Amino acid sequence: MSPNCGHILQFKDFTIDTDQKVLLREGTPVALAPKVFETLLALIENHGRIVLKEELMKRLWPDTFVEEANLTFNIQQLRKSLGDNARSPIYIQTVARRGYRFIAAVETLASEHCSAETLANETGPATALTRHVSSTPQVQVPAARTRFIAILALVVIAMAGVGLVSWRFAIRGKGSSEDKATDGKTAPAKALKLEGLTATGQSRHVAISPDGKYVAYTRGSENLLGIWVRQLTTNTNVEIVSADRIGGLVFANSGESLYFVKGVPSALYRVSLLGGVPTKIIDRPEGNFSVSADGSQIAFTREVINRDGQREYSLLIANEDGRSLTFLYGLRIANQSFARTAVPPPGAWKLV
Missing domain, CATH: 1.10.10.10 (Winged helix-like DNA-binding domain superfamily/Winged helix DNA-binding domain)
Structure with missing residues (x-):
């Protein structure tokens, strides 16, 4: 088809x-x-x-x-x-x-783009009317009449060419006069249209799917939060996860699942947009994390208290299943953390 x-x-x-x-x-x-x-x-x-x-x-x-x-x-x-x-x-x-x-x-x-001939070829043999038309004998046209038609066609083509050239000169002259009239000023840009997607004022974490079809957001009170997914084409909202503490939201590159941090002690989870039981990926992330473009790696920070009572922050990278941890950078600092974690392409790591 x-x-x-x-x-x-x-x-x-x-x-x-x-x-x-x-x-x-x-x-x-x-x-x-x-x-x-x-x-x-x-x-x-x-x-x-x-x-x-x-x-x-x-x-x-x-x-x-x-x-x-x-x-x-x-x-x-x-x-x-x-x-x-x-x-x-x-x-x-x-x-x-x-x-x-x-x-x-x-x-x-059949869609409006389908021709009758295409449908006939796809759905079965030709109809009797099609066979009759295809078998109709051709009519012989006299040679004198053929020459007359050819001459007439040449005259029509010549007239059309003259008209086309005249039209193009007229358009060019009109465009030049308009350019002079504008005196170098550009047309004003259209104003951006802002549309509110939530109205509760409780959405501290928001993420948009890579294809722009879904928006994930948190909603609820301080004691109980829920992760909601909104399908923009139908304006439907579905709650897929509830927790007492949620630390971040990131869509998978496929747009079919969502990563988030929840709980005390914290853990990084992945859940399908259909809902269901979330899968734990990484224990004790500090809160900030990022997923690589191909979804194969996750970068995150982890906080520990050393023997001297100081806070130590580590930048780590793991596979999508939470295994094969790789230490990238460590920092001993008081009451601060990495502001942002990102997974750039291989060979182009950057700490921010």
Whole structure:
């Protein structure tokens, strides 16, 4: 199927735009996390057929080891968004110990960019009308008439060329006069539009996903804070984590998970945007941390009290799973810490 055709899929009250990666229910957007949408798309593309769990996990998390519970969680969230029931499924049927099957009828809708000829070539053999047109004999045109048409065409082309040249000179003269009138002044810049995303005044930590589709922020009282994620396209807010103390927020480069520091003593965690149980990565970070662009390394500071009662701060780097700690820099200083931690490209380390 050509790229411009068949990217609109419909089943019951739902419509999917595979190009825009949007799910609509009777024209209203349905909020889905990226991996949940990809799960739905994988099932619909194979509707009526069993999609094995291994096949789904390989598509959703290529070259990455994840537990099967992540796939189960995706299916639960998808059923919740579709209003489906695992015991009496309308859309997603569980095939025990094997996988899942999309059982609802799926219809492919033609987009406005699809031509009738393209759809005919993709959906089946040519119609009788197409075969009739293609088999119609050609009409022979007399030679004298052909010469007359050729001469007429040359005259039309010449007139069009003269008109085009005149038009370009006129536009050039008009542009020069406008440049003189402005006297070197540039057009005023448009004013920036500021839009408030939260209104509680309790958001001390905020992060924006790399693709600009999500905003994570903290909200709550001093005794209990929550990490909320807002999907900007649908303006929906979901709380994914609650804790008594939160020290920072950073999106993973993939935009599918969130890093944060919480607790006393503190620890660095990673949690999926779908929610679930956070995974502990690093113990006792001082609070400031940064994730490398490829997500493979985490830089952070750690504070200890030495035998002399002085505070020692260390700048460390670890792998994404918290292992292979590497000491980069140490500082013995009273009641201060590193202001910022960053992970630059290899070979370009900078302490700030």
